[in-house]
Amino acid sequence: MEMRAVYAECLAKLMTEDRHVCVLDADLAKASGTRKLYEQFPRQMFDCGVAEQNMASIAAGLSSYGFKPWIESFTPFATRRICDQMTISISYAKQNVKIVGTDPGVSAELNGGTHMSMEDVGVVRSIPGMVIFEPVDDVQLRAAMPVLNAYEGPVYMRLFRKELPTVFPADYQFDLFKADTLREGKDLSIFVSGFLTKDVLDAAEKLAAEGIDAEIVNVHTIKPIDRETVIASARKTGAVLTVENHNVIGGLHSAVLEALAEERIPVCAVGVPDRFGEVGKMPYLRKVMGMTEEDIIAKAKYALSLK
C-alpha cells in the first residue's frame, strides 16, 4: 500500500470532520500525495511555496487561533531546516502543530545526500515537548492519524511515502504511547521503528530456524519512548538489538540506550553508521549502510554473544 495515499485519505477524512484541521505545504504537496485535496478543501489547504520556516511559524499562528494545522515537507526540510521554528514558534509556545516529514533516511533514494536525513529524529528528540512517531505500514498509519490529530500538542511524524507491505492485522489497536510487541521471544529483544519492521520479522523467522528466539517490539513512538515495555522486554531476554533507518546517534538506538542506562544489558545497533547519504536505490543504500536483513541477523547473533 502506498503510504502517502493512506495519509492523504486520512487527512481528507479529518478535514471533512473538522473545518479547523488544515494542511500547509512548502511546494511538495504533490510529493506528499495531498495536492489533489486542494480542490476539495480550498479553505483548509495552503501552499506556502518554498519557505518551510515561514510555513512552520504560520502554522503556529493558526494554532493560536484554534486551528489544527498539519505541515508537510521532505524529512530534512521538515526538521533540520525548521529546527528553531519547531523549537520556539511551535513547541516552546505550546502550539498544536503536526509536522510530517516524508522520505526519511535511505528512502529518499535518488534525491541523494542533500535530501536524505539521517539525523531528523536526533534533532527533534532533543526539543522538549515533541512527540515523534514513525509508522510501519498502512494499518498503523490509518489507526494513528486520528489519534495524532486529537493529541493536543506538537508531533513529528516520519513518513515513508512509497509502497510498503502490510504488517499489522486489520483489528490492530493503536496506542500512541505504547510500543507493540509483534513477536514474543526469550533470547534477545529487537526494538525496531518504521519500514524495517517487516525485515526484522523476516529475520526473526530465520533466527528461529537456527534456534534463536527473538522478541520483536515495534517502537512506533520514539519520543516519549515506552520505557516500561522496553525495560521489561530487555530484562526478560538479556540482550538487545535496535534497528532503524536513521543515524545510530540520536535516534531509536540512543532512546533505547537511555531507557536501559541503568540495566546491565548489551545493546547493539543496526542503522546508519554516522555518515551522510548518497544517491542510490534502497537495496544499494541498505547494503552500504549495513542495514540489510543479513546485517540484522548478524548483529542479532552478536548481541546474543554478549550476554
Next chain:
Amino acid sequence: MTDIKEVCKDIRCDIMTSIGHLGVGHIGGCLSLVELLAVLYFEEMNIDPADPKMPGRDRLVCSKGHAGPAVYATLANRGYFPREELLTLNQGGTHLPSHCDMNLTTGIDMTTGSLGQGFSCAVGVALGSKLEQDGATIYAIIGDGESQEGQIWEAAMFAAAKKLDNLIAFTDYNKLQIDDEVAKVNDIAPLDDKWAAFGWNVIDVEDGNDAEQVRAAVQHAKLGLGGGKPTMVILNTKKGCGVKWIEDLGAANHNTKISEEQARAAIAEIRGEV
C-alpha cells in the same frame, strides 16, 4: 478622553521602573515603541482587559520580542494586571520574561523572541482570523534589525499573495541594532520600496514617537482594511526615546545596565521635572 501623551509618560516611567529595579534590560527598543503601544492599546484596538481572551478581539504580535518590558508596562497601565507585577520583570518564576510569552503573561497574544518568527506567526493569526471571518484586525511589530531576517520577507510575500488585508504591521525603524547602525551593519534601505515591491500598502511616519502622527497613521492604515493588501507602517523612531542619556548611548542602548537611581532620574526627566 485619555490624554495619550500622559499615557506615554506613564508607560515610559513604568518601563524605567521595571528595568531599573532589575538593573539591566533592552531599554532602547522598548522606549522607541511607547507611542505605538499607547495608541494601539488605549485607542485603536478592539480589546477588553477584563476578558483578555475575548473571541474576535484584535491581536498584537510583538515580533521583536525583546520589547516585552514595553508591552508589559502598556498592558499593566491598560488594566490587564497590577502595575506592581512590573517589578518582577525577569526575576525567577516571573510572569514577565524578557521576551514575550503567551503562556505566561495575560494579554500577550504570541510567544516571540527568536527574530523573524513572530512575524510569520502574525501572518498565521491573520489567516486564522480571515478563515473565522471574525472581523479582527491583526497588528504586528517588527524591528529594523529584525528585518535582516529572511523569514520576514518570506512572511511578507505570503501575506500579500494571500491578500491578508486584515494585517497591519509596523517597523520600529530606529536605525540602530546591537552591533552598530543598521545602515552600517547590513542596510535594509530603502524600506518603503521593499515593502511596496512585496505588494504591501506602505505608510511612512516621519516621527514615530509623536503620538498624533502614529494615531493618524494607524487610522490611515485602517482605511486599507479589506482592500486586498496588508499594510506596513514604517515608524521613524528614536531608540531610547524620552531619556536623553539613553538616546545618546546610540547602539549601546540596546541592552544596558540601569541603576534604580538612574531610573528615578529618568522618570523625573520624562515627567518634565528637570
